[in-house]
Amino acid sequence: MIDLHVHTNNSDGTHTTEEVLDMAVSAGLGAVAITDHDTVRGIREALELGEKKGIRVIPGIEINAKYEERNTHIVGLFIDPDSKPLAEFSNDLVGRRLRRNIAMIERLQELGYNVDFDDFPDFVRGQVMTKGNFGKVLVEKGYFATTGEAIEALMEKGRPAYIPKVSCTPMEAVDVIHQAGGLAFVAHFHQICRKGIDLAEEICRRILEYGADGLETRYSEFDDTLRARAEAMAAEYGKLRSGGSDYHGSTVKPGLRIGTGYGDLYVPDEYLTAMDEYLAGRGK
Numbered sequence: 612m613i614d615l616h617v618h619t620n621n622s623d624g625t626h627t628t629e630e631v632l633d634m635a636v637s638a639g640l641g642a643v644a645i646t647d648h649d650t651v652r653g654i655r656e657a658l659e660l661g662e663k664k665g666i667r668v669i670p671g672i673e674i675n676a677k678y679e680e681r682n683t684h685i686v687g688l689f690i691d692p693d694s695k696p697l698a699e700f701s702n703d704l705v706g707r708r709l710r711r712n713i714a715m716i717e718r719l720q721e722l723g724y725n726v727d728f729d730d731f732p733d734f735v736r737g738q739v740m741t742k743g744n745f746g747k748v749l750v751e752k753g754y755f756a757t758t759g760e761a762i763e764a765l766m767e768k769g770r771p772a773y774i775p776k777v778s779c780t781p782m783e784a785v786d787v788i789h790q791a792g793g794l795a796f797v798a799h800f801h802q803i804c805r806k807g808i809d810l811a812e813e814i815c816r817r818i819l820e821y822g823a824d825g826l827e828t829r830y831s832e833f834d835d836t837l838r839a840r841a842e843a844m845a846a847e848y849g850k851l852r853s854g855g856s857d858y859h860g861s862t863v864k865p866g867l868r869i870g871t872g873y874g875d876l877y878v879p880d881e882y883l884t885a886m887d888e889y890l891a892g893r894g895k
C-alpha cells in the first residue's frame with residue numbers, strides 16, 4: 612500500500628516532514644509522496660529522512676491552478692526539487708499572492724478600516740488569503756456581525772475591496788512539472804466543480820488531453836461512482852493512475868489517516884510500478 616498525496620507543515624499540513632514519515636512507516640506504507648502546495652521546500656529533507664527510516668519517498672508538489680475560475684489542483688510526482696524553472700514558478704506564485712494580499716489590505720485601509728499586516732498571521736508565509744480570512748478580521752474588529760456580511764459588503768465581485776485572485780492555469784502547472792522532470796496528475800477531479808460532476812469531468816478531460824500524465828483514481832473522498840469515472844478516464848486516454856489520502860493532519864481533516872484515508876482508501880503498489888516503468892521507458 613502507498614500514499615501519493617500528503618501534506619506537511621511546509622504548506623498547510625500540521626505535521627513536520629519527520630512526523631509524517633513516521634506515520635507512513637507505522638501505517639505500513641511502502642512509499643509516500645510529499646506534495647505540499649506550490650512549494651518544494653521540504654523535499655530534500657524528506658528524501659534524506661526517507662532513506663534513514665527505510666521508506667521510499669517520492670518528491671512531489673501540488674500546484675493550485677484555476678481553470679475558468681474553478682480550482683484545479685495538479686499533483687506533480689518525481690519532480691526534481693532543484694529544478695530552476697519550478698523554483699522560479701513557485702517563487703513567482705508566492706510573490707503574486709503576497710502582492711494581492713498587500714493590495715487587499717491597502718484597499719481596506721483606504722476605505723477606512725483599521726486593519727494591518729499584523730492582523731493576518733498567515734500573511735508572512737505567502738499563503739493565499741481568502742475572503743474568509745479578511746472577513747474574520749473585520750468581524751473581530753467589530754466592523755461586521757458576521758464574516759458573511761463583511762464579504763457581501765466589501766469583497767464580492769463588484770464590491771469596493773474586491774481584488775481578483777492570482778493563480779496559474781492547470782496547463783501551466785503541467786508544463787512546469789514536466790520541465791522539472793516530473794509526472795503531472797489531475798488531483799481529486801470532483802473538487803474542480805463540486806456541484807456539477809459532469810463539468811468537473813469535462814475540465815479534467817481537457818487537462819488530460821493537453822498532456823497531463825494521469826489522474827488520481829483513488830482518493831479519500833471518492834465513492835464507487837467517482838472511482839469508476841476516474842478509472843474510465845484513465846483507461847480511455849491510456850493514462851497513469853495515482854492516488855492518495857491528501858493528509859493534512861488530524862485538525863485540518865478530522866478522521867482522515869495517512870494511507871487509509873477515511874478507512875477504505877487503498878492505493879495499490881502497482882500504480883507506482885507503472886510510473887517507474889513509464890519513467891524508465893522515457894529514459895529517465
Ligand SMILES: [Zn+2]
Pocket residue numbers: 673684798799
Ligand atoms: Zn488539492
Ligand SMILES: [Zn+2]
Pocket residue numbers: 616618673857
Ligand atoms: Zn492536497
